[in-house]
Amino acid sequence: MIYKESHTLILNNIARFIDLTELEKQKYLSLLTEIEVKKKEFLMQAGDITTYEYFITKGCLKVYTLDEDGVPHISMFAIEDFWTGDMASFMTKEPTRYFIKATEHSELLGISKANYELLFQEIPKFEKFYRILYQRSLVSYIRRSNHGISLTAEERYIEFKKKYPQIINRITQKDLAAYIGITPEFMSKIISKVNRM
Amino acid sequence: MIYKESHTLILNNIARFIDLTELEKQKYLSLLTEIEVKKKEFLMQAGDITTYEYFITKGCLKVYTLDEDGVPHISMFAIEDFWTGDMASFMTKEPTRYFIKATEHSELLGISKANYELLFQEIPKFEKFYRILYQRSLVSYIRRSNHGISLTAEERYIEFKKKYPQIINRITQKDLAAYIGITPEFMSKIISKVNRM
DNA sequence: GAAAAAAAATGAACTAGTTTAAGACTTTTA
DNA sequence: TAAAAGTCTTAAACTAGTTCATTTTTTTTC
Numbered sequence: 001m002i003y004k005e006s007h008t009l010i011l012n013n014i015a016r017f018i019d020l021t022e023l024e025k026q027k028y029l030s031l032l033t034e035i036e037v038k039k040k041e042f043l044m045q046a047g048d049i050t051t052y053e054y055f056i057t058k059g060c061l062k063v064y065t066l067d068e069d070g071v072p073h074i075s076m077f078a079i080e081d082f083w084t085g086d087m088a089s090f091m092t093k094e095p096t097r098y099f100i101k102a103t104e105h106s107e108l109l110g111i112s113k114a115n116y117e118l119l120f121q122e123i124p125k126f127e128k129f130y131r132i133l134y135q136r137s138l139v140s141y142i143r144r145s146n147h148g149i150s151l152t153a154e155e156r157y158i159e160f161k162k163k164y165p166q167i168i169n170r171i172t173q174k175d176l177a178a179y180i181g182i183t184p185e186f187m188s189k190i191i192s193k194v195n196r197m
Numbered sequence: 198m199i200y201k202e203s204h205t206l207i208l209n210n211i212a213r214f215i216d217l218t219e220l221e222k223q224k225y226l227s228l229l230t231e232i233e234v235k236k237k238e239f240l241m242q243a244g245d246i247t248t249y250e251y252f253i254t255k256g257c258l259k260v261y262t263l264d265e266d267g268v269p270h271i272s273m274f275a276i277e278d279f280w281t282g283d284m285a286s287f288m289t290k291e292p293t294r295y296f297i298k299a300t301e302h303s304e305l306l307g308i309s310k311a312n313y314e315l316l317f318q319e320i321p322k323f324e325k326f327y328r329i330l331y332q333r334s335l336v337s338y339i340r341r342s343n344h345g346i347s348l349t350a351e352e353r354y355i356e357f358k359k360k361y362p363q364i365i366n367r368i369t370q371k372d373l374a375a376y377i378g379i380t381p382e383f384m385s386k387i388i389s390k391v392n393r394m
Numbered sequence: 395g396a397a398a399a400a401a402a403a404t405g406a407a408c409t410a411g412t413t414t415a416a417g418a419c420t421t422t423t424a
Numbered sequence: 425t426a427a428a429a430g431t432c433t434t435a436a437a438c439t440a441g442t443t444c445a446t447t448t449t450t451t452t453t454c
Contacts, residue, residue: 065343073347075339088336120325127324128317134331139285141338142272146262148345149378150270152440174401181346186441188403349410371431383411385433 006057017132018125031115035108043100052110053085059106074179153182203254214329215322228312232305240297249307250282256303271376350379
């Protein structure tokens with residue numbers, strides 16, 4: 001069976017952890033919704049009740065909150081082959097505190113809460129898929145939460161550059177500052193210092 | 198069926214997400230190992246290959262790494278009814294970078310990697326249990342990694358105090374500083390300032 | 395392709411958090 | 425129960441990161 005590019009991408013992502021039969025693949029794909037988000041448009045805004053989780057097949061989005069002073073704090077950049085959404089809101093159906101905005105024209109596959117629950121009934125193997133997916137995300141967030149607390153901004157920048165070389169050239173320095181957790185001015189200083197080294 | 202206290206505690210923890218039959222409960226308990234760690238002793242040290250994940254039934258432990266300068270960074274305090282371990286090492290069988298040390302005499306239930314895998318075969322419902330457990334941990338680590346980057350030390354202290362009132366009185370100020378990500382001296386200033394307010 | 399808007403760079407004055415050092419208080423151990 | 429070891433406090437001098445203001449460079453829009 002030949003699938004379109006976006007479907008091949010998501011099936012390969014899933015095949016890292018579980019094997020699906022052709023029938024299961026087709027069933028799974030039938031539960032997904034295709035979504036397009038134009039540059040600068042929102043996939044989600046604070047206050048929304050987010051009933052979808054997303055897989056990015058093309059483009060780049062930033063996931064962020066605004067603090068009391070209206071300053072943005074970016075928690076992730078999501079590009080092709082990444083999963084994103086607000087899991088807390090997805091789980092509890094409470095309004096989200098996050099904004100997700102496309103920094104490039106983006107294409108996604110979304111799964112609704114209803115279909116996500118259905119998925120586990122129809123193809124129980126997906127419990128394993130999500131168990132492993134969450135387990136791995138957890139490992140990287142535990143590390144990031146320690147680094148946020150124990151590394152200097154310069155060290156966090158160097159880490160990010162090493163870990164996500166495919167992202168760093170697609171985002172603005174200002175957004176990178178909002179991810180690293182510093183002002184754009186200080187980000188500018190760090191970058192020119194690191195490049196001079 | 199009547200279970201001993203530690204078994205009741207772990208079964209109740211699991212019952213939050215999945216229902217087990219009596220037979221499944223007994224099967225599950227048979228896969229666990231009882232472990233005792235005396236105050237100041239280690240459950241795990243950097244370099245170990247950690248083939249167990251743990252549930253704490255009594256006591257308190259601190260999970261930390263040492264940086265290049267030998268400064269400890271605590272990533273969690275684990276008390277009764279918490280799960281702990283080094284998931285990265287448990288998953289990959291690579292040596293851990295963590296130390297886990299009891300700050301009180303502690304009692305744990307451990308599950309070996311082999312039994313963890315066996316568990317999914319024998320009682321597939323456990324995929325769901327771990328899927329939800331990891332999903333919820335993920336939500337709280339995502340929040341913590343953002344807070345580590347965007348809040349001041351004083352704000353992080355106030356958050357910790359609110360979120361873990363049952364822990365704050367059981368740990369030293371020095372360990373709290375290593376968790377918040379500041380020096381013990383600055384921790385001392387913050388506490389006396391916050392108490393004065 | 396010119397005008398407008400946004401991003402990046404630079405610098406000076408400021409604040410949050412560190413370092414070092416010393417003394418007081420508490421807990422552990424012999 | 426005394427001594428030793430570890431924890432907590434305070435303070436002065438320092439460094440990482442912020443704020444605010446201005447200029448230059450790049451990107452977007454019509």
